Each structure stands twice: as C-alpha cells, then as structure tokens.
Amino acid sequence: MRALVEAAQKPGFPASIELVLSNRADAAGLAYAADAGIATAVLPHGDYESREAFEAALDATLREAGIELICLAGFMRLLSDEFVEGWRNRVINIHPSLLPSFRGLRTHERALATGVRVHGATVHYVRAEMDDGPIIVQGAVPVLDEDTAESLAARVLEAEHRIYPLALSWVAGRKARVVAEKVILEGLPTPEDSVLIVPSDVPQADAPQN
Numbered sequence: 008m009r010a011l012v013e014a015a016q017k018p019g020f021p022a023s024i025e026l027v028l029s030n031r032a033d034a035a036g037l038a039y040a041a042d043a044g045i046a047t048a049v050l051p052h053g054d055y056e057s058r059e060a061f062e063a064a065l066d067a068t069l070r071e072a073g074i075e076l077i078c079l080a081g082f083m084r085l086l087s088d089e090f091v092e093g094w095r096n097r098v099i100n101i102h103p104s105l106l107p108s109f110r111g112l113r114t115h116e117r118a119l120a121t122g123v124r125v126h127g128a129t130v131h132y133v134r135a136e137m138d139d140g141p142i143i144v145q146g147a148v149p150v151l152d153e154d155t156a157e158s159l160a161a162r163v164l165e166a167e168h169r170i171y172p173l174a175l176s177w178v179a180g181r182k183a184r185v186v187a188e189k190v191i192l193e194g195l196p197t198p199e200d201s202v203l204i205v206p207s208d209v210p211q212a213d214a215p216q217n
C-alpha cells in the first residue's frame with residue numbers, strides 16, 4: 008500500500024488514494040495512511056455474522072467514499088462472486104508468485120521446495136476464482152541457492168513495490184483493457200515494460216575463459 012501511496016503522490020499520476028481500508032485493526036499500514044493524511048477504515052470480518060454481511064458493509068463503505076478502483080494489497084479475505092462482479096474490472100490484486108504458478112498461500116516456501124529458478128509477483132484483475140484473473144504485469148526475480156523463504160520474499164517484495172504502481176498507473180490511465188479475459192496494454196512505450204526482470208543481486212558468473 009505504501010508503494011502505491013508514494014507513487015500516487017507524484018505529479019501526473021492518474022489516480023489518487025482516497026481510502027485505506029483493512030479488515031484488521033492492527034494492520035500496520037493504517038497508521039502510515041493516517042499520517043499521510045489519507046482516510047482509513049477498519050471492518051473486522053469477525054464482527055459480521057456472515058461473509059455477505061461483511062461484504063455488504065465493505066461495498067457500502069467503498070461506494071460512500073466514492074471509490075472507483077480497488078487495489079488489494081496483502082488483503083487476505085476471499086471476495087465472493089457477487090462482490091467481484093459488482094466491481095468487475097475495478098478490483099486488482101498483487102499475488103506473490105508468477106501466476107498461474109503457486110496460487111494460494113505460502114508461495115515462497117513452495118517455490119523453494121519446487122526448485123524453480125525464477126519466481127516473482129503478479130498484478131491481476133480479480134475474479135471470483137482465487138488468483139485466476141487477467142494478468143496486467145509480472146515481476147520476475149532469480150531464486151538463489153542460498154535463498155530462504157524470507158530472503159526470497161524480500162526480493163519479490165522489492166519487485167512488487169515496482170510493478171504495483173506501474174499496474175495502477177496503466178489501469179487508472181486507461182492503458183489497460185480486458186479483451187476475452189486477456190489484458191491488452193495500449194500506448195505503452197515498449198512491450199518489455201510489461202515484464203520486469205530484477206537481476207538485482209545475481210553474482211555475475213565470470214566470463215568463460217576462451
């Protein structure tokens with residue numbers, strides 16, 4: 008969320024962060040948002056007798072705040088088909104894997120256990136099916152032999168803080184549209200922009216001695 012707020016503070020960014028909402032009163036980002044002068048709201052899902060009741064309150068709070076686009080940032084509640092359809096193509100999410108690989112939880116542990124060499128994160132439009140929506144942008148990072156889930160998560164998070172503001176700028180800037188459940192990116196400088204490779208700290212193998 009902080010990466011989105013900082014990006015939206017830049018002149019000419021095509022969106023403004025008007026509300027930061029959490030279903031957890033202890034979410035660390037709420038204090039940051041309040042300090043940044045952004046309205047905040049807390050809807051503890053446990054206070055509602057059902058998901059429907061929780062989502063009805065969520066929907067009302069967002070509409071009353073005049074929200075046009077929802078960015079899920081570490082939001083860990085599955086949203087119902089009804090809610091997602093009510094906000095079709097106006098809810099995006101970031102998931103810490105290169106979808107469709109490693110849907111769900113514990114993505115970094117599973118990536119290490121599987122032995123993949125490249126891992127990363129995905130920003131996608133949200134659909135009722137978990138982690139299954141049209142992909143807007145992906146950020147890939149190398150998996151190093153010495154990686155732990157923590158060190159890999161940190162490298163992925165660095166990529167996340169770069170790709171989420173990009174995705175938001177494209178969606179809010181009307182450069183991204185969904186056609187047959189695929190995202191068409193228009194007017195982007197070069198196609199490479201929709202894939203981010205972060206070879207940030209890969210030790211350069213010494214050039215082979217000819």
Ligand SMILES: Nc1nc2c(c(=O)[nH]1)N[C@@H](CN(C=O)c1ccc(C(=O)N[C@@H](CCC(=O)O)C(=O)O)cc1)CN2
Pocket residue numbers: 079082083084085086087088091100101102103111112133134135136137138139140
């Ligand atoms: N309809 C959808 N809702 C959400 C999606 C989505 O793609 N479609 N993405 C998630 C975020 N997410 C993965 O990126 C994710 C969030 C939560 C869970 C999960 O298993 N949640 C459990 C409860 C966990 C908890 O409260 O800590 C649940 O909801 O029962 C998996 C993946 C956001 N919503």
Ligand SMILES: NCC(=O)N[C@@H]1O[C@H](COP(=O)([O-])[O-])[C@@H](O)[C@H]1O
Pocket residue numbers: 008080081082083101102103111128164167
């Ligand atoms: N399935 C959703 C999910 O796992 N989202 C992940 O939660 C983290 C939130 O980071 P933060 O606490 O630094 O904002 C991020 O890595 C995001 O991809």
